[in-house]
Amino acid sequence: MTTSTASKRHALVTGAPGGIGRGICFALIEQAQRDGAAIHITAAASRPGERLDRLVDELRSAGATATGVAGDLTDPSSCADIVGQAIDRGGDLSALVCNAGASGPGRLADLPAAQWDRTFNLNVRAVWLLAQSARPSLARTGGSITAIASMSAHLPHPGYGAYAPAKAALVMLCRQLAQEWAHEGIRVNSVSPGMIRTPLTEAAYEDEETHRGRRALVPLGRIGTVADIGATVAFLASAGASYITGQSIMVDGGISDHMLSLIPGRPGKPAIAD
Numbered sequence: 001m002t003t004s005t006a007s008k009r010h011a012l013v014t015g016a017p018g019g020i021g022r023g024i025c026f027a028l029i030e031q032a033q034r035d036g037a038a039i040h041i042t043a044a045a046s047r048p049g050e051r052l053d054r055l056v057d058e059l060r061s062a063g064a065t066a067t068g069v070a071g072d073l074t075d076p077s078s079c080a081d082i083v084g085q086a087i088d089r090g091g092d093l094s095a096l097v098c099n100a101g102a103s104g105p106g107r108l109a110d111l112p113a114a115q116w117d118r119t120f121n122l123n124v125r126a127v128w129l130l131a132q133s134a135r136p137s138l139a140r141t142g143g144s145i146t147a148i149a150s151m152s153a154h155l156p157h158p159g160y161g162a163y164a165p166a167k168a169a170l171v172m173l174c175r176q177l178a179q180e181w182a183h184e185g186i187r188v189n190s191v192s193p194g195m196i197r198t199p200l201t202e203a204a205y206e207d208e209e210t211h212r213g214r215r216a217l218v219p220l221g222r223i224g225t226v227a228d229i230g231a232t233v234a235f236l237a238s239a240g241a242s243y244i245t246g247q248s249i250m251v252d253g254g255i256s257d258h259m260l261s262l263i264p265g266r267p268g269k270p271a272i273a274d
């Protein structure tokens with residue numbers, strides 16, 4: 001039985017109450033409903049509370065069975081504990097979605113070592129440890145792992161001293177896991193969002209000039225939504241992706257390939273006015 005064709009699915013989504021995490025949860029439910037499958041979502045948050053409880057209620061209202069789990073993913077024992085609790089309450093996992101992450105901005109010239117470690121522990125080490133704990137379960141279902149990286153994994157930016165290297169490491173971690181676990185039927189991919197409008201990034205879009213300036217850089221002419229990322233993750237966990245592993249999919253409206261078009265004076269661009 002593969003993830004994608006199973007009539008009963010179970011997805012563990014980390015960072016589930018966040019902007020993109022919510023989008024992923026609802027997209028997985030929609031995908032299961034299109035496929036005529038039942039789905040259990042384990043929504044993982046950094047801490048218990050009303051926000052997580054409300055999400056679990058919303059997921060149930062949308063047609064899933066759902067439970068919430070909480071723990072700090074920078075603590076290795078929490079990673080194992082979260083996977084253990086998920087399997088105890090929802091059965092074997094058909095999908096592990098590692099979405100929790102944070103940027104922790106800072107320049108390399110004076111970045112504290114503790115911040116470097118925290119950024120890597122959350123964005124990279126936690127994904128490895130979650131995957132390690134989930135491996136036997138995913139091997140039983142022929143399941144998949146999808147991690148949320150960033151366009152910063154592929155493009156450096158001053159101020160993202162630890163975040164960009166951590167997300168780049170995450171992309172390679174997924175490729176490495178894909179090679180090591182393919183023989184067990186586990187697929188592993190990453191998704192790299194571009195500019196996505198979430199509560200985390202909302203402040204930038206409240207200023208209309210900044211919003212317009214950002215939108216103008218995107219060849220597809222709009223800022224991404226959490227549904228754009230959710231749809232990609234749901235596809236990677238579906239039957240349609242059963243021959244895809246070790247891939248990194250950029251979901252950015254074309255912005256990261258747009259760089260050369262910004263160079264003044266190149267063919268097809270207006271010449272520089274003196």
Ligand SMILES: NC(=O)c1ccc[n+]([C@@H]2O[C@H](COP(=O)([O-])OP(=O)(O)OC[C@H]3O[C@@H](n4cnc5c(N)ncnc54)[C@H](OP(=O)(O)O)[C@@H]3O)[C@@H](O)[C@H]2O)c1
Pocket residue numbers: 014015016017018019020021044045046047071072073074099100101102103122148149150151192193194195196197198199200201
């Ligand atoms: N928004 C963008 O434009 C964008 C672009 C590229 C990549 N991304 C990536 O997309 C993912 C989601 O981002 P988002 O925009 O949706 O941000 P968000 O709303 O801040 O969500 C981040 C989630 O990560 C969880 N988290 C943070 N630290 C944690 C910890 N120590 N232990 C457990 N969970 C922790 C948070 O849990 P709580 O809710 O419990 O606090 C939150 O749910 C991240 O990996 C981010 O790097 C986002």
